[in-house]
Structures are given as structure tokens and as C-alpha cells.
Amino acid sequence: MLGARTLAARTVDAVRPERPTAAPSAPPAPGARPGPRTLPYALAALFFTLYAIVAVRRHQRGLSGGYDLGIFEQAIRNYAHFHAPVADLKGPGYNVLGDHFHPIIALLAPLYRLFPTPLTLLLAQAALLALAVVPITRWGQRTRGLWVGLAAGVGTGCAWGIVRVDAFDFHEVCFAVPLVAFAVEAAGRERWRAAACWALPLLLVKEDLGLTVATLGLYIAWRGPRRLGVTLAVIGVLGTLVEMFVLIPAASPTGVFDYLQQLEPSAAPAAVPGGHWWPPTRLDTVLLLLAPTAFLALRSPLALLALPTLGWRFVSHNTAYWGTAYHYNGVLVPILFGAMVHTLDRERVRYSGRRLRVVLAAGLAVTAATLPAFPLAEVVEPTTWRTTAHERAALTVAAELPDGVTVAATNHLAAQLTDRATVSMACPYRRPPGPVAYLLVDTRDTTADTTNCPAGLARVVTDAEHAGYTVVDARDGITLLRDPAAR
Structure with missing residues (x-):
């Protein structure tokens, strides 16, 4: 009887259609040498140095601000002394967890306790941002060899979105940038559990990033283990809802999440036909994000992970969210450069030989062309090294x-x-x-x-x-x- 049941079960398993999954990453193309294993870390060290120079020199010249470096320093200073993260610059006794939900910044408290200076925050941020170069470079090396890894790493490190984070004081998003980079690399290489583990801490970085976690969960459910993906998606959505409607209001002096009102559509632009979409600041932002990848990011489904961040920003009537001036684009950079590497990995025949060299050169040319317009260029500007x-x-x-x-x-x-x-x-x-x-x-x-x-x-x-x-x-x-x- 047992033998008959076993045979029947094996027969059912044999005829049951298998759920299709994406093809695993292939080894590097013949003749494509991956280059030195130390390359990702060497690039990270280089960009840490550059980011540190920009941020530290700005502070030394008195160009950093109470909004926001001072606010975060006051909060982390209180964490370091086991107090609630109060920032008097926001208001008397103001608990910053009532502004945004970012308890992950408490990880810097031990370091700040040892070195109680705003430079501690700026250098930690530079290190975290530079760390994002490691998984993107490594992934490019492993899939398409040295030049793809180098182009992806340099493009990520020089990306204006990350440089804006570094130059605009200190923000919690510096933790999100490397977490997203490692999560995207893991998802692109179909290391599904690793991708989920890298993504989950995003819930402690900022309340809106739960939607990015949820989108990654849907991607995993589509391309990999369905149960893991659905679970991650549910956790991401619930995390955002709990943070926005329970945790932040509990700490806020107003009793609500104040930024929700900025997502309400504004009636002012309606007076001019098409006024809500002109000038095309949002389109400019998207083009500047995609062009350094030679628009290859659009050919990968991983680019969908950028939609939650772009969505809440572009729906808002707060014009500061739309453009390139602040720190809001940092998390998008590793997503899009990861999507670029994913495209080159999936479409090896289409992008090989001369065509591969052309698209890599085009992306790097855009990156080089935008450098003078953004703060990384300050490293070589004489005014950076002078104090007025x-x-x-x-x-x-x-x-x-x-x-x-x-x-x-x-x-x-x-x-x-x-x-x-x-x-x-x-x-x-x-x-x-x-x-x-x-x-x-x-x-x-x-x-x-x-x-x-x-x-x-x-x-x-x-x-x-x-x-x-x-x-x-x-x-x-x-x-x-x-x-x-x-x-």
C-alpha cells in the first residue's frame, strides 16, 4: 500500500507543471575578465574620500545648517545619552520621531558618544553612501566583466542623486542608499532571502520606504518564491501604515503625520491649462536619473522599485520634492544602476562587443557632463579650499x-x-x-x-x-x- 501511494505521488509530481522562474545569472561572457576583487572596495574608498571632502569642507566653512545637520545632531546626541531623540531646533522638546520615523539613526549614537562632533555624522554619511558602490560594482564585474563593473561603480559613485545627499548636510536616507543597493543586487542575482533581509531594515529608515519594501516583495513573488514575496509585500505596506498613522502621530505634538497634507493635490496650478505639469521639472528629474544609465535601466523590471519614491514625490504639491536640489533622489540611484547591470546581464547578445562599449561610454559621458553642475565638482574648485x-x-x-x-x-x-x-x-x-x-x-x-x-x-x-x-x-x-x- 505504501509503495502504491509513493508511486502515485511521484506520478502527480512528474505531471504537475513547474512554476516558471527567471534564468539565473550566467557567468561572465567569454573573454570578459572580472578584474581585481578589490575594485569595488577601492572605488568605495575613493568615493568616501571625495564625499568626505565635500561635506567636511562645507561644514568647516560654516555652510552646513541647523536644518538639517543640527537637528540630527541634537537627536543623535540625545540617543547617545539614552534620552528621547529631542531636537530643540525643531521646537522646544520636539521629538523627531514625530516628524519622520527613522530610529535607525540611533546606530550612530555609540560613535557620537566617542566623538561628539557634527563631523562624526558627516563622515558616517560619507561612508554609508560610498558603501553603495560595492554591490553595484561587484555585480557588474561578476556578470559582464571589469568594464561593466567599473562603469556601473563609477556611475553610481558620481551620480548627482547621491552627491546631493552628501552635500545637503545629514539625512537618514544615507542608511537607505546602501541597503537598497545590496537588496537590488541580491534580487537581480535571484538571492531572494538575502534581498528580503537587506530590504527589511528600510522600515526603520523612513516611513515611505515601506512601499519600496512592498514593491520588492511583489517583484520576488513574481520572479521567485511567492510566499516570501507576498509576506515581504504585506510587511512593507503594514509597516508604512503603522508608522504613518500610529507611531509618528504618537510622538508628534500635533497628533498626526503632518506631511500627509503635502500629498493633497493643490488647486493653484489648475488656473493655467497644463500648469500642474509645466515647467516639466519632474520630467527633467526622471531624464537626469535615467540618462547616466544610457536608459538601459528601463529595460529591467527592477526599475519598478523606483516607482514608490517617484510616485509620492510627484503627486505632492510641494515643488521641493520634484527636482534635483535636495536629497530625495539618493535611493533611486542604486535602483537604476542595478537595473542597468541587470539589463546587460539578461541581454548579453544584444549588448555585446562594440554596442556594449558604446552604451557604457554614453552613460559615462552623461555622468561626466553633469559633474560640474553638482557638488562633487567642489573637490577641485579653488573656492572650496578658501574661507571668505x-x-x-x-x-x-x-x-x-x-x-x-x-x-x-x-x-x-x-x-x-x-x-x-x-x-x-x-x-x-x-x-x-x-x-x-x-x-x-x-x-x-x-x-x-x-x-x-x-x-x-x-x-x-x-x-x-x-x-x-x-x-x-x-x-x-x-x-x-x-x-x-x-x-
Whole structure:
């Protein structure tokens, strides 16, 4: 009886149609040498150095900001001392988990405890961003040889989307960039469990990245193990919903996730036919993201992983999300360069020999052409290595501030003080509820949004003097004032 049942089961298994799966990655094409195994790490070291130079020199010249380097430093400083991640620059007692859900930044707390300086955050960010070069370069080497690996690695490292993250102070997205890179590589090589494991920590980076996790889950369900993919997709969607509607509101002073209102369509552009889509900033952004891959990314289904991030940004009426000026494009870079490598791996016959060299050269040419327009070019610009008279004056006056005091400062000066003082914004954004011991104002700070100071920054100084503050030092538009009644 047992033998009959076994035979029947084997017969059913033999006739049951197998679920189709994608073909595994083939070995490198004949004659395509993968090159040195150290190449990915050498490129990562090179880009770490370049990113560090850009970020550190900006901070040393007083060009980093309280928004956002100062905010993250205050939060991580509190994590390092086992406190809630409060950032007074956002408002008195403001818990940053009520702004965005990014508990992963607590991983930097031990390092910051050892080296309590904003440079710790900037160097850690440079290292994390450079790490994304490793899986993309390695994947290119393994599938199509040295030149594909080199082109993919250099393209990723020089990509303006990543460089913007590095140059715009510090943001939690620096953790997402390497996680996405490793997840994309694993998915492209059909290492499904590894892809899921690399993707899951994205839920701790930012609330919207749960949708990227879910999209990767759907990709895995389509091309690989269905149960694993569906499970990952469900976790991603639930994670985003819980973070947006439970965890963030619980920490927010308003009791809601404030950024949801930015996803509501704006009525203003409707007055002009087609006004919501012109000027074509969003199209420009997409073209600038795809062109360095010679548009090969579009031929890979892995490019679908970019849709959640592009979707919420382009639906929003906040125009800052649409373009290339900020840090929002960082996570898209490893997705699209990974999709490029995936295309070259899947379509070896189509892209081989002379055609392969042409498309690689075209992508690198676009990358080279865009370099002067973005911050990586600062490494070789003479102005990067000079400190202007105004910058020297600002740093000199800031150095006169005693350690451990309370101070309200303008944006650029705030970032110079958060490691040694309790800092709030003098203007813009939010002012402290009561008097502070010192006021430090740079009337030439062009990053100051004077929404809350409509009379301008000079009026802030005048009002402080009328309130009894005395001038400690003033030079080149920078004024340090002290409240005589404060101790």
C-alpha cells in the first residue's frame, strides 16, 4: 500500500507543471575578465574620500545648517545619552520621531558618544553612501566583466542623486542608499532571502520606504518564491501604515503625520491649462536619473522599485520634492544602476562587443557632463579650499560663545554650536518659549526663511537690544548678544 501511494505521488509530481522562474545569472561572457576583487572596495574608498571632502569642507566653512545637520545632531546626541531623540531646533522638546520615523539613526549614537562632533555624522554619511558602490560594482564585474563593473561603480559613485545627499548636510536616507543597493543586487542575482533581509531594515529608515519594501516583495513573488514575496509585500505596506498613522502621530505634538497634507493635490496650478505639469521639472528629474544609465535601466523590471519614491514625490504639491536640489533622489540611484547591470546581464547578445562599449561610454559621458553642475565638482574648485572673510568672521564670533549655554542662532551658525550648547532657531522656523542666554545672528544668511521674521534678520538684532540684550561682538553682519539677566 505504501509503495502504491509513493508511486502515485511521484506520478502527480512528474505531471504537475513547474512554476516558471527567471534564468539565473550566467557567468561572465567569454573573454570578459572580472578584474581585481578589490575594485569595488577601492572605488568605495575613493568615493568616501571625495564625499568626505565635500561635506567636511562645507561644514568647516560654516555652510552646513541647523536644518538639517543640527537637528540630527541634537537627536543623535540625545540617543547617545539614552534620552528621547529631542531636537530643540525643531521646537522646544520636539521629538523627531514625530516628524519622520527613522530610529535607525540611533546606530550612530555609540560613535557620537566617542566623538561628539557634527563631523562624526558627516563622515558616517560619507561612508554609508560610498558603501553603495560595492554591490553595484561587484555585480557588474561578476556578470559582464571589469568594464561593466567599473562603469556601473563609477556611475553610481558620481551620480548627482547621491552627491546631493552628501552635500545637503545629514539625512537618514544615507542608511537607505546602501541597503537598497545590496537588496537590488541580491534580487537581480535571484538571492531572494538575502534581498528580503537587506530590504527589511528600510522600515526603520523612513516611513515611505515601506512601499519600496512592498514593491520588492511583489517583484520576488513574481520572479521567485511567492510566499516570501507576498509576506515581504504585506510587511512593507503594514509597516508604512503603522508608522504613518500610529507611531509618528504618537510622538508628534500635533497628533498626526503632518506631511500627509503635502500629498493633497493643490488647486493653484489648475488656473493655467497644463500648469500642474509645466515647467516639466519632474520630467527633467526622471531624464537626469535615467540618462547616466544610457536608459538601459528601463529595460529591467527592477526599475519598478523606483516607482514608490517617484510616485509620492510627484503627486505632492510641494515643488521641493520634484527636482534635483535636495536629497530625495539618493535611493533611486542604486535602483537604476542595478537595473542597468541587470539589463546587460539578461541581454548579453544584444549588448555585446562594440554596442556594449558604446552604451557604457554614453552613460559615462552623461555622468561626466553633469559633474560640474553638482557638488562633487567642489573637490577641485579653488573656492572650496578658501574661507571668505565673512565665513571667517562668522566662525570667529561663534567661537566666542561659552560651552553649555542656551543660544538662539540663525541657520548656518546653529550647525556650528549643537555639539556644545543648547541651540534653538533665532529665525526662521521656531523661537524658544522663553529668553535664552545668547543670541547669534548672521544677517547675511541667505538660507534663512524669514516667514516668522517678516521684518528681516536685522530687526531680530534690534528687537533683542530693545529687550535688554547687550552686544558681545559684531562684525561683517554677524552679531553675538547676551542677556545680562541670564546665568
